[in-house]
Amino acid sequence: MEDGIISKFVLDQLSVWPLAAANFRALKNVEVRNLEVNGLDVKLQHNPGRIKSSAAKVDTASLKARKCFLCADNRPSEQMKLKFEGRKDRKYDVLINPYPIFPEHLVIARDEHVPQSIWNRMVDMTDLARHYPSFTIFYNGPKCGASAPDHFHFQACPRGLMPLENDIDKNLDLVDGQSVPAGSPLEDLTSVQDASLYHYDKFTKGVFVLKARTSKSMAKLFYRLLDCLPQREDETEPMFNLLTWYKVSPSKKVSGISHGRFGEYRAVLLARDKHRSHHYFDEGPDHLTMSPGCADMGGLFIVPNADDYAKLDARLLKEMLAEVSVNADTERDIIWKLTRTQPEVQVGIMSGDEIEFEIISDGAGKQKVSYENGKISYNGTLYDELVFDAQTMSSMFAEPTFILYGVTIGVGFHWERKQVQKFAGSLKFIVDNGKVTAVNVIGVEDYLLSVISSEMKASASLEFLKAHAVISRSWLLSQIEARKSAAKEVKSSVKEDYTENGVHHYVRWYDREDHTLFDVCADDHCQRYQGLTLAIGENVRKAVDQTWGKVLMYDGKLCDARFSKSCGGMMEHFSSCWSDEDFPYLAAVPDTASENAAAVPDLTKEENAEKWIMGEIPEASESFCNTSDEKILSQVLNDYDLETKDFFRWQISYTRKGISDIIKERSGQDIGLFESMTVISRGPSGRITELLIKGSKSSMQIGKELVIRKFLSTSHLKSSAFVFKVTKSETSPEEDIITLYGAGWGHGVGLCQIGAAVMSEKGYDYSQILAHYYPGSRLVNKDRNE
């Protein structure tokens, strides 16, 4: 309670500083008039003394040219100061404003010349409010009325002088706990611990109200709000004005219980779109010298010009206010971001006879569960299932809540090893196949943040990452739906496996098997997931945030949004690779801008496929995925330095003996010496879907594309879109060279990653990229009825 000190300080200061004293005296005689603006009774103050401040140039060059009037060295010798200690050694000088708009008008400036920015300083603001409870502390963002955006400062004025503050204060008094009475302009949005956030539906767009019992939860909720405001790329924080005060009530009833002396932090944030309205720049009769800051946005409009004061009416004020505030669409977006939700996904992380873990917040350190007689043993008790709950339905991204020890990563790779991993969300232990399995129950968006960070390079461009976020989300939600509906699809199948006329027919396809006890696993089998162990790239965060809840749908169903590295210039059909069905949105479309598309011939015909693969059709080179741009390729290829860059067109050579051995090893069938290959059928991308291989001992007719790729390479052939040529050896037929010329990398169905990265680089946005690779699909957000 330091209020008395301020009054004395002001008197002392004015007694030695004639300029300030004259301005404070003049303030007593300024004209004031009332107007009603969108339901709030506001005040106009005709204050000629403020012309300098309202017309101040705050661009970087002008700021550089002038001496900073808040730096101690440049202040007038008469100016006195009080000290205020902020948190973490941040020190402030409390000064009076020599050009006042309030009878006690303070500037609280950092003792260092550091830029105006609210990051980390909200706690100083609430501390100030509590220290001076008869004052309202306010903050103008660097582009929202701060006349010294280069030198950090708050301002303060006596409580109750701003109409908006008064109306909000009155309405907050009527809130019981968090619940708002009927007819209140406050709309309950969200809360964090003891802090609540409301939208104020009066006066102007983008008004948000906060209340909290502790400064810590106030800061938490305030920064969450800030995260939901639009921010321009080149700015350091969103545009806003902020008023904060500390309300002490002699007593208050909350949910029927009376409290004695009840203190509460309160704040109102006004989200802004512009510093000044067009009226400021208008040189005609519409001109207004007004640069709205906290006072104006608080309903006390400061008008330095007599002409302006005379002509201002409610219509003009509303117009100016609407222009400098965020618009209705932006307000709707902010509210949606604050209130949006995410469905839960269950991710199987690890299994073992025992599992070591740690719940970060409980302080118990490392603990252990183990498998015992079909149950989970924990602290001497047996459980069927054990859950450590955390809040997972956050509207923002969650923080780590638990740790798992000894998680195996890189299963089956040379770099396989154990790792300590951190996770957000809840931890659940279940029994699975004679072992304990740790399952992470987490919000879908939090999950995506992690998998996209593991699977994509942090350097990938934003629109490319956004397209991927939508694909991953669509896939994930279809996994969750599939498990809920328990409608088991056949996930892989042998279609033909018989011998007829000496030819072994072998046609099969592989697809992922679903899990039964959780939705997805953490390995490459589903999507590689390591919780919050890896740093989350800024672009990944943006990509998930900006596509939150959006999925691809066709005909009311989630799309099976497949993707591969490179289509080779043309997209393939689903049935060429998996079960005998096709989807309209997985169409055979050339991977090129539509104006080049018409020239691609029918690649299921052998002569066309050959010309296409051998580069005799010039249009092929126009394909999006035909690139050797290192910057783009390194975004898509995780082990860029290790991998070959030939994927759009590639070739590989074997000796006749060599390819015979590979076929024998990979298929298990000895065909003798390889003689020839005949294409039975190709898909629309030129990928072979059925191939007859003749050998000296036997023959085989194989499909679909993955079987062909598997049998003709020691690892996997890049794709099944190929033609081949034989070069005779002079020594022996065994030494003849068989060369395969191929196109593309992977199955080629759906999105072509390299093509998509090129599209993003060329300026296409993610919705255009998705529309290109999944024609006819719709980008849907069920939550928002979009």
Ligand SMILES: [Zn+2]
């Ligand atoms: Zn300064």
Ligand SMILES: [Zn+2]
């Ligand atoms: Zn899996």
Ligand SMILES: [Zn+2]
């Ligand atoms: Zn492509």
